[in-house]
Amino acid sequence: MALTSHCRTEFYDLFIKRSITNSSCFLHSLFRRNFSTKLFAATMASSTQGKVPAVSSAPKCLLKPIDVPNKLLMGPGPSNCPPRVLAAGALPMLGHLHPEFTKIMDEVKEGIQYLFQTKNEWTFAISGTGHAAMEASVVNLLEPDDVILVCQNGIWGQRLADMVDRNGSTVKKLVRPYGEVFTLEEIEKGLQEHKPSVVFVTYGESSAGTAQPLEGLGDLCHKYNALLLVDSVAILGGRPLFMDAWNIDVLYSGSQKVIGAPPATSPISFSLKAREKIASRKTRIRSYYFDCNELANYWACDQGPRRYHHTGMVTSVYGLREGLARLAEEGLEKSWKDHKDCSELLYQGLEKLGLELLVKNKEIRNPCVTTIKVPPGINWKDVTDYAMKNYRVEIAGGLGDLAGKTWRIGIMGYNCRPENVQLVLRVLEEALESIKK
Numbered sequence: 001m002a003l004t005s006h007c008r009t010e011f012y013d014l015f016i017k018r019s020i021t022n023s024s025c026f027l028h029s030l031f032r033r034n035f036s037t038k039l040f041a042a043t044m045a046s047s048t049q050g051k052v053p054a055v056s057s058a059p060k061c062l063l064k065p066i067d068v069p070n071k072l073l074m075g076p077g078p079s080n081c082p083p084r085v086l087a088a089g090a091l092p093m094l095g096h097l098h099p100e101f102t103k104i105m106d107e108v109k110e111g112i113q114y115l116f117q118t119k120n121e122w123t124f125a126i127s128g129t130g131h132a133a134m135e136a137s138v139v140n141l142l143e144p145d146d147v148i149l150v151c152q153n154g155i156w157g158q159r160l161a162d163m164v165d166r167n168g169s170t171v172k173k174l175v176r177p178y179g180e181v182f183t184l185e186e187i188e189k190g191l192q193e194h195k196p197s198v199v200f201v202t203y204g205e206s207s208a209g210t211a212q213p214l215e216g217l218g219d220l221c222h223k224y225n226a227l228l229l230v231d232s233v234a235i236l237g238g239r240p241l242f243m244d245a246w247n248i249d250v251l252y253s254g255s256q257k258v259i260g261a262p263p264a265t266s267p268i269s270f271s272l273k274a275r276e277k278i279a280s281r282k283t284r285i286r287s288y289y290f291d292c293n294e295l296a297n298y299w300a301c302d303q304g305p306r307r308y309h310h311t312g313m314v315t316s317v318y319g320l321r322e323g324l325a326r327l328a329e330e331g332l333e334k335s336w337k338d339h340k341d342c343s344e345l346l347y348q349g350l351e352k353l354g355l356e357l358l359v360k361n362k363e364i365r366n367p368c369v370t371t372i373k374v375p376p377g378i379n380w381k382d383v384t385d386y387a388m389k390n391y392r393v394e395i396a397g398g399l400g401d402l403a404g405k406t407w408r409i410g411i412m413g414y415n416c417r418p419e420n421v422q423l424v425l426r427v428l429e430e431a432l433e434s435i436k437k
């Protein structure tokens with residue numbers, strides 16, 4: 001509908017007057033004067049002589065309510081969040097430098113220090129998932145002329161090596177099949193042969209289901225002037241880990257496993273030795289976003305004052321705080337014991353079902369992720385589909401070399417309870433029976 005020139009003049013008078021004073025009042029008066037939305041659009045279009053492109057229609061899917069079913073996540077993560085973590089996500093937004101929020105950041109820092117068992121000043125959470133913490137470790141620790149020795153016994157060594165390569169540094173690898181771990185002797189040989197400045201191991205391999213023994217490894221690396229970088233994404237909180245006592249130089253993890261917070265933030269910590277290496281770099285850190293000098297400042301790990309580096313993940317940090325608080329209240333020893341007990345229960349149940357575990361030696365199993373061999377003649381997906389369709393229970397398939405060959409069952413944090421283990425065993429049994437019929 002075209003507007004008369006009188007009407008148009010009246011509209012603009014009103015628009016200018018009211019938008020200067022109060023735009024909501026203006027909208028209110030628009031409705032009072034019976035201007036329809038269409039009339040408003042027509043006015044805007046004619047005022048710019050038809051230059052405004054037609055607005056495409058709003059996506060119909062967004063005009064319906066969001067649909068999020070309840071599922072029991074017994075895969076390798078994310079795991080279900082405890083109610084207090086979910087509730088934290090709905091708390092009011094704060095500015096990322098407001099004192100109430102920076103206080104929460106300080107609490108998170110202390111929580112990570114507790115979970116890592118470290119006093120390292122440079123301890124904080126990266127804004128991003130576990131991969132972001134991996135990238136951050138690589139870009140901060142390594143310069144182009146650095147060599148890293150990557151111990152690869154699953155996909156995580158492979159991925160980290162890829163990141164190192166993209167960073168222009170040199171990767172040397174020690175490779176073991178999925179399900180096996182490295183001995184100190186093997187790593188020592190690698191140190192002697194390749195003279196790396198950093199050694200990487202995955203403490204809790206989630207593609208293979210192993211737990212790499214770490215005792216003595218930090219000292220060994222230091223003997224050869226190398227730093228020790230450890231991935232604890234899929235095991236932190238589920239098995240003892242002592243960053244300081246074990247002389248680990250850079251340790252990172254993820255929020256969505258035992259901590260039970262949404263996937264968004266990744267704890268990380270740097271030893272003094274790691275900081276010295278970063279401080280003596282000859283080349284600039286190749287990433288602005290992951291520059292740990294900047295991040296350490298934002299997390300008040302230096303003399304300050306805190307500067308704006310990026311907008312912190314405000315509500316995700318609330319969730320991380322609550323996940324850490326749950327573990328602090330419960331105590332690390334209890335969490336380690338619960339994961340051990342529940343994984344034992346799982347192993348016994350799997351054996352009763354006649355299923356074979358990939359990792360033969362119990363001592364080197366990751367209690368948080370169990371890898372089970374798919375028996376011959378069974379399609380792994382039929383089982384995971386059955387569990388999801390009939391019980392809304394997630395059991396995951398294999399990853400990397402083990403894709404199609406294993407199932408992975410996660411026991412993590414809030415989900416680490418005997419009744420969940422019993423349920424997943426029952427579902428597995430029923431699924432296998434239904435497939436055989």
Ligand SMILES: Cc1ncc(COP(=O)(O)O)c(C=O)c1O
Nearest residue numbers: 129130131156204206233234254
């Ligand atoms: C051992 C390990 N490292 C790193 C990652 C990467 O974490 P994200 O998927 O949160 O980026 C994962 C994810 O499962 C993991 O299990």
